[in-house]
Amino acid sequence: MNTQLNQRIVLASRPVGEPLPANFRLESAPVPTPADGQILLRTLYLSLDPYMRGRMSDAKSYAPPVAIGEVMVGATVSRVVQSRHPDYKTGELVLSFNGWQDYALSDGTRVHKLGDLARPSLALGILGMPGFTAYMGLLDIGQPQAGETVVVAAASGAVGAVVGQIAKLKGCRVVGIAGGKAKCDYVMTELGFDVCIDHHADDLAEQLAAACPSGIDVYFENVGGKVFDAVLPLLNTKARVPLCGLIASYNTTGLPDRPDRLPLLATTILKRRIRMQGFIIFDDYGHRYPEFLQEMGKWFAEGKIKFREDIASGLDAAPDAFIGLLKGNNFGKLIVKISD
């Protein structure tokens, strides 16, 4: 029997357009007690990711929505604090899906041991879902060849930063797009992209065209919106467009009031023989996670791939941090530190 309280953030109402603080509600409940075969997990780090915006809506998507009053979903690094499960010992660190709360019960489903990982938060970033998304989307769908031009949006973000660095390792010319001078400087200086363009620029399309004199062979799409508009005319014959996110449209409430470009996109895909493919990383590539972990672990240990985290502090900071994520306010992988 636990006498502590479990702080948790639930979905209070569904957002229309941008999420607002009022869409979330902080609640307290008793810390649950594990039954036989269960473990009690204490959240150390909560990952905040753009896909969560989709779960706040009840539109048909690849995963069911969070119900009103339910705890917001999310990947977490957590510690086993009580175990009535033979496979887990008290004190072990695991990757789990506790959601936005201090404590959660689990029967071991979707729980992965982290062993003695020196920086366990990396399991939410470079060595977790974002890094894996970058790795498989670029290499399996994008199939970059040395000398090709790869364009990456949200280039300083958790996925984009990794995409671009892998593309550099593969010998590509890499052009990033990011929001603001600080991020662009970081992308070029620290991450080694060839060019990085500020998407706030009025002449984004012209700058991108100038940065891609041989056109674009791979566009790693996680943004959509005006960045995709600038990319579309530059796509080369046989270009590949892995598509894992469309953050620019997550908050939209209807179709844009301008001429319908669906036929234009289809015609472009046809004439330039483009492959455009959506993917959801663990659903499509879960079986290749061990391969990724080995390769990426090696690159990271050798310093060939760098990774930046942006860590907010305390569960009650999560809603504002998440709202900011959708506006690009974070700089690096956004994580909330919940406890030590």
Added chain:
Amino acid sequence: MNTQLNQRIVLASRPVGEPLPANFRLESAPVPTPADGQILLRTLYLSLDPYMRGRMSDAKSYAPPVAIGEVMVGATVSRVVQSRHPDYKTGELVLSFNGWQDYALSDGTRVHKLGDLARPSLALGILGMPGFTAYMGLLDIGQPQAGETVVVAAASGAVGAVVGQIAKLKGCRVVGIAGGKAKCDYVMTELGFDVCIDHHADDLAEQLAAACPSGIDVYFENVGGKVFDAVLPLLNTKARVPLCGLIASYNTTGLPDRPDRLPLLATTILKRRIRMQGFIIFDDYGHRYPEFLQEMGKWFAEGKIKFREDIASGLDAAPDAFIGLLKGNNFGKLIVKISD
């Protein structure tokens, strides 16, 4: 020295929207005389295909446009009537690219011997570009699995008819879309599709939804327009959309004046993890033509795949026949018989 005349149809002007008879001009010129290393080809059959509409425009595309005053391009079955080339004998039948004219010279480039093919016009249909397009697009990009639902537009056309029949051989549920009752009856009765829907129906979208109770796993796209609009909401998770044509938009002159659905298409591709891929058959799959010819030749000889031709008579019939092709007036593979 030939004293006969070479009748030929040249591009007189570029169409704006639908091609008109005035965009073409019938000319006469002397029949050319082969130089050393050349052959003179007499056209027997001229293939008319939707892609030719693209060549009449000067918009950037996968192939250069036909110049004003130049002979319209096109695949032909022809006979060698004079040879100054060591590899060709007078009287041989070949697949060539004479274009819309009675005679053409060639040095052997893009000329393929047809041997003793009993119905040489088949080299323009089931055993040629349309059949090959159907075969590779469906099998390599579409990857249909037994029990899946495959939807095919222009189902009685040269490509669609073959797509659907191969999908039936692979154990799929096959739903065709065609223009008018006669074509739909043919598609179901002769070609063995499970269902065929008339695209003139006001309730096309509802009929398609009813015909695809388990959604759509493969949509073979060669039409676009309202058919694609009806297909989009029905595409299943992991659906594949091979894209080889968009006949519905070939005559359009601008973007449709309605809300922009480009973000909707991208979001659908993302959420349902769809693969959409354009291809140009000989550019992408030329190396696999022998494999196709063997397999398709066998299916056709065994009566497993049927093929219908719609043969117009005489070179001067080509412009009207082509204009009708873009309206769906043909019923089967459209070919013009030029000479015996």
